[in-house]
Amino acid sequence: MADIFDKCVRFARESPIASGQDRTIAEGVLYRRSPLKNAGPWIEADGRRLLQFSTNDYLGLADHPNIRKAAEATVAQVSISSPMGARPLTGTTDLHLELERQIADFKRTEASLIFANGAFAMMGAVAALAGPRDLILLDRHAHASLVCGAKISGAKMRYFRHNDMEHLDAVLQENPPTQAKMVVVDGVYSMQGDIAPLRELADLCEKHGARLIVDDAHGTGVCGAHGRGTGEMLGVEDRIDLHLGTFSKAMATMGGFAAGEAGVINFLKFCAPTILFTKAMPAAVAAATLEALALLRTADDRRKSLWANRKHLQDGLRQRGFDIGHTATPITPIQGNGCDAVYLGHALYEKHNIWASAVLYPAVPIGTSILRVIPTANHTAADVDYLLNSLSAVEREVAQQRSEADAERACRPN
Numbered sequence: 015m016a017d018i019f020d021k022c023v024r025f026a027r028e029s030p031i032a033s034g035q036d037r038t039i040a041e042g043v044l045y046r047r048s049p050l051k052n053a054g055p056w057i058e059a060d061g062r063r064l065l066q067f068s069t070n071d072y073l074g075l076a077d078h079p080n081i082r083k084a085a086e087a088t089v090a091q092v093s094i095s096s097p098m099g100a101r102p103l104t105g106t107t108d109l110h111l112e113l114e115r116q117i118a119d120f121k122r123t124e125a126s127l128i129f130a131n132g133a134f135a136m137m138g139a140v141a142a143l144a145g146p147r148d149l150i151l152l153d154r155h156a157h158a159s160l161v162c163g164a165k166i167s168g169a170k171m172r173y174f175r176h177n178d179m180e181h182l183d184a185v186l187q188e189n190p191p192t193q194a195k196m197v198v199v200d201g202v203y204s205m206q207g208d209i210a211p212l213r214e215l216a217d218l219c220e221k222h223g224a225r226l227i228v229d230d231a232h233g234t235g236v237c238g239a240h241g242r243g244t245g246e247m248l249g250v251e252d253r254i255d256l257h258l259g260t261f262s263k264a265m266a267t268m269g270g271f272a273a274g275e276a277g278v279i280n281f282l283k284f285c286a287p288t289i290l291f292t293k294a295m296p297a298a299v300a301a302a303t304l305e306a307l308a309l310l311r312t313a314d315d316r317r318k319s320l321w322a323n324r325k326h327l328q329d330g331l332r333q334r335g336f337d338i339g340h341t342a343t344p345i346t347p348i349q350g351n352g353c354d355a356v357y358l359g360h361a362l363y364e365k366h367n368i369w370a371s372a373v374l375y376p377a378v379p380i381g382t383s384i385l386r387v388i389p390t391a392n393h394t395a396a397d398v399d400y401l402l403n404s405l406s407a408v409e410r411e412v413a414q415q416r417s418e419a420d421a422e423r424a425c426r427p428n
């Protein structure tokens with residue numbers, strides 16, 4: 015008889031991620047125990063002082079006293095559990111409503127809706143807006159939460175090649191104007207750090223009568239002169255039909271939002287499954303996020319430091335011959351084959367006290383890996399130099415180990 019759990023046994027035996035020694039190291043690196051306080055730049059773990067280069071605390075707000083105080087005051091007043099219940103039942107407080115007003119104002123939209131986490135915002139919005147008769151066109155690299163939403167919706171799904179407008183145009187062309195459709199993209203692609211060509215996307219959506227939905231999880235707070243995101247950066251904010259975002263990155267709290275026309279937000283309020291069937295964002299998180307948003311809106315200096323650190327790091331890596339792809343944001347993916355990134359991350363941690371995370375399949379194509387390095391506003395130029403020098407050293411060590419292992423394999427009798 016077939017057992018649906020068989021795949022778990024197969025996974026343990028023949029993991030698609032890595033095998034043998036690679037696998038032991040990969041598991042150690044991927045699920046390395048983190049200290050409670052891990053945003054960095056400097057953290058303490060295993061009795062050591064480590065330099066953190068792997069969080070999305072872009073603006074360095076994770077440990078900001080205003081955010082912490084807002085959360086502490088709310089927990090002291092109403093505990094962590096409040097409000098008990100889902101948003102439409104008993105889960106909407108003044109703090110939730112105020113945060114929704116503030117987000118709509120920040121994103122320059124008529125209304126917004128907040129979700130208990132970012133992935134719920136992406137999943138719930140896409141799942142609610144499309145149905146079995148509709149068509150969703152997704153960039154091949156769209157975030158997994160958008161893909162999940164599309165699958166839940168039951169809509170027809172088509173992928174277009176990453177950032178390839180000719181391909182998208184051709185796919186749109188195949189569908190009659192009577193077919194209701196939406197194009198779903200990330201503003202900033204979370205693994206490769208490149209940006210969606212939003213102007214061209216908006217033009218194509220207009221041409222073919224499709225709605226444009228943008229998940230700007232990594233753009234919000236980071237991109238644009240005022241941190242309003244990739245839409246602001248590319249001058250097309252008002253051409254995006256629905257803005258999706260998360261509070262877990264530049265705002266350093268938790269939760270997500272959808273922002274757009276009042277009618278659409280009202281629809282999501284009553285139809286998004288991830289609003290209806292899950293507990294509301296805790297009030298303490300809403301209070302903290304209101305503080306984070308206020309800080310983000312006046313964080314020009316922090317944004318400047320972030321982008322200066324990004325330039326310093328990425329120029330340095332390119333000069334040293336590292337392949338970092340087409341990133342245009344602080345996300346810095348050092349490209350590798352096989353498990354290269356795992357070995358680099360392991361050596362950085364063990365020998366140079368640096369925490370830099372390796373990313374493997376399914377977040378990147380099978381057979382590849384990236385070491386995903388992210389500078390924040392709080393890193394210093396000296397921190398970045400230390401990382402650059404350490405990376406050059408470990409790259410040499412890892413290359414040496416690899417050639418010794420290859421030589422040993424070649425000498426082994428068959």
Ligand SMILES: Cc1ncc(COP(=O)(O)O)c(C=O)c1O
Binds near residue numbers: 132133232260261
């Ligand atoms: C592009 C993108 N969308 C959505 C999410 C989900 O956000 P959250 O972690 O806040 O649920 C992430 C986070 O990894 C992301 O990178």
